[in-house]
Amino acid sequence: MAAVVVREYDANKDSRAVEEVENRCEVGPSGKLSLHTDLLGDPICRVRNSPAFLMLVAETAASGEEEGEIVGMIRGCIKTVTCGTKLSRNGKNGSNKPPEQLAVCTKLAYILGLRVSPSHRRMGIGLKLVRKMEEWFRENGAEYSYMATEKDNEASVQLFTQKCGYSKFRSPAILVQPVFAHRFKLSKRISIIKLTSADAEALYRRYSSTTEFFPRDIDSILNNKLNLGTFLAVPARSTYSKWWPGAAAFLLDPPESWAVLSVWNCKDVFTLEVRGASRLRLALAKATRIADRVFPWLRLPSIPQVFRPFGFHFLYGLGGEGPNSAQYMRALCGLAHNMAQERGCGVVATEVASREPLRLGIPHWKSLSCAEDLWCIKRFGEDYSDGAVGDWTKSPPGLSIFVDPREF
Incomplete structure (x- = not known):
């Protein structure tokens, strides 16, 4: 295998090659419906709105007259979030007010958009991209890093939990x-x-x-x-x-x-596009739309055209x-x-x-939803912004979480 170099994404020369890798990669477990993502010509758009962000690409080293080939990429961002709570001191400054819950915050990094070209998988490129991104996280003071993946995406789960030191943390539902x-x-x-x-x-x-x-x-x-x-x-x-x-x-x-x-x-x-649907499923979906147009007064729940970019x-x-x-x-x-x-x-x-x-x-269709998304987390160091929380990776889940729309 040719040597692979991980470097920062260059929008002036890498966008087309990155888009080609994205087109070759499907999101979703093998043998089932998968999602194809089209980033509308801006590969870094999914992290651009974050306070601090970075995109890296993996490129094969040039040899002779052949140029290097981009075979993978990863995106990451850093922000400050609530990681727990503590009680305020009751009676401080003579106050008789009861203690209240105060937020305890930490600097958190997020990994998303890890892609490796199918022809270059199982060569350690994904691991190399993750480790290089984590270096940037540490250099910028992140205390934790987390990522999200499908629960049954065994390759992704094994990479992060067995090779990168992440632990399974939360299992929210995508509706x-x-x-x-x-x-x-x-x-x-x-x-x-x-x-x-x-x-x-x-x-x-x-x-x-x-x-x-x-x-x-x-x-x-x-x-x-x-x-x-x-x-x-x-x-x-x-x-x-x-x-x-x-x-x-x-x-x-x-x-x-x-x-x-x-x-x-x-x-x-x-935009997204559902791929891998059988002809029967496509026909049934089309039939619901036709029936809805013919009998609009029935207000039938027809299936929208999700088998094309939407x-x-x-x-x-x-x-x-x-x-x-x-x-x-x-x-x-x-x-x-x-x-x-x-x-x-x-x-x-x-x-x-x-x-x-x-x-x-929250109304939703079970067939389109994911009952258990998987978030995995990793602790980088022993230093904390507040000692009241301890190790966040070991904390029990609460009733709610705040999902940042910039990272979905």
């Missing part, structure tokens, strides 16, 4: 809902308020700051051009449906039940409280469905913790 030809009918008993970015930030920092993986730079996410808005569902008869006093006042006296989420436009970053919206920051919060979340997901329909998306997707209480209110 995917098709975008149908019919609009979701919103309940008149629920009012939906679109928050300003300032109010959305205030609400998330007060309500979600102690949620695992909550990003400290939430303001950058909410003010990004890909963010389509943050929406709050409240009872239609509540005061807040008529007059909005601001996020701080809302959280001081919230209604009995409410829910919130934000929408991220992945359609302008990359865009999607990602729902993040899901939260809420109260006995009817799942019902309010369903209304917000309906609004998101209608937004996706207007923008020509094929599906709406989100990712939530396996024990997320609001999961009951």
Whole structure:
């Protein structure tokens, strides 16, 4: 095998070669439906919006008159997130207030988009790319690194857990809902308020700051051009449906039940395509669309054209409280469905913790969803920003996680 050199991605000369490798690589276990990703001409777009990011490529060494060939790539980013909580000191400065939960943060790195050309697999190239990326993580002060993969992707799981020292950490669920030809009918008993970015930030920092993986730079996410808005569902008869006093006042006296989420436009970053479907499955999907066009009054749940490139919206920051919060979340997901329909998306997707209480209110198709995604994590050093947490890799999962839309 020719020597392989790992270097930083050069947009001026590497984009076409990287795209070719992406086209040869499918995401998904062998023998099943797989997803093909098209990054719309910008291979680094999936990490570009992160606070710190890097893309590396693996290139065979040039020999004689032959130029080197790019045979693999990896992307990584670094940010500061919540990794646990601690109690405030009760009675500090003479205060009689009870202790409250305070977020403990850490500098976290994330690996995504590891690809190796099929003709160069099982040669140690993936391991070489991961180790080089981890060097950059350490140099930039990351305390932990994590990655996500399909639970049954044995090659990826073995690479990270057996060769790179990662441990299995969390198993969230990816929930995917098709975008149908019919609009979701919103309940008149629920009012939906679109928050300003300032109010959305205030609400998330007060309500979600102690949620695992909550990003400290939430303001950058909410003010990004890909963010389509943050929406709050409240009872239609509540005061807040008529007059909005601001996020701080809302959280001081919230209604009995409410829910919130934000929408991220992945359609302008990359498209997906489902491959590997049998002729029978393709025919059945087409039949549902034909039947829906012929009998529109029946409002049949037809399968959108996901066997060609399609865009999607990602729902993040899901939260809420109260006995009817799942019902309010369903209304917000309906609004998101209608937004996706207007923008020509094929599906709406989100990712939530396996024990997320609001999961009951998130409509999805089991055949398109992933019940257990696998997140693996690695601890780089013994030094911590706060000794109250200890080793995050050994902490039990909470009810919720905050999934960063920049990394989905």
